[in-house]
Amino acid sequence: MSQKPIYAFAKWRVKEGQLDTVLNLLTEVVKKSTGEEGNLFYKVHQSNSDANTLILFEGYNDEEALEEHRNSEHFQKIVVGEIVPLLQDREVILTTRLDFGEQDAIN
Structure with missing residues (x-):
């Protein structure tokens, strides 16, 4: 039985004045994470209503790949070591996609 992909949604609230530093550090994180064998994607989004809120959307082949990450x-x-101390708040939700038979435009 093959394991289903795991998707992570992380909501980061960056401390005031630290956004540029966090975004610069994320450049390296995205590059290294997308190079991992078990990574499907690593996307960073910024809230339209609060620039200090970042949403990370990550996909991994399975739980083992997530643990390796x-x-x-x-x-x-x-x-x-470097980003978490610059965050006011951090929430991570791990998910498994439910399939209702719809076409997946995101992949």
């Missing part, structure tokens, strides 16, 4: 040197060093 979380244990990677770049995640531990850049995200945990």
Whole structure:
């Protein structure tokens, strides 16, 4: 039985005055994360109503690939070590997509 892909939605509220620093650090995180074997995509969105709110939308082949990402040197060093201290709040929701038979335009 093959495992289903895991999708992560992370909502980051960046501390006032730290947005440019976080976005610069994210450039490296996105590059390294999308290079991981088990990564399907890594997309960063910014709220239209609050520039300090970022939504990260990530896809991984399975739970093992997600764990490899979380244990990677770049995640531990850049995200945990450098970005998290610049965040006011952070929420991560792990999901599995429900399939209702509709065409998936995102992939």
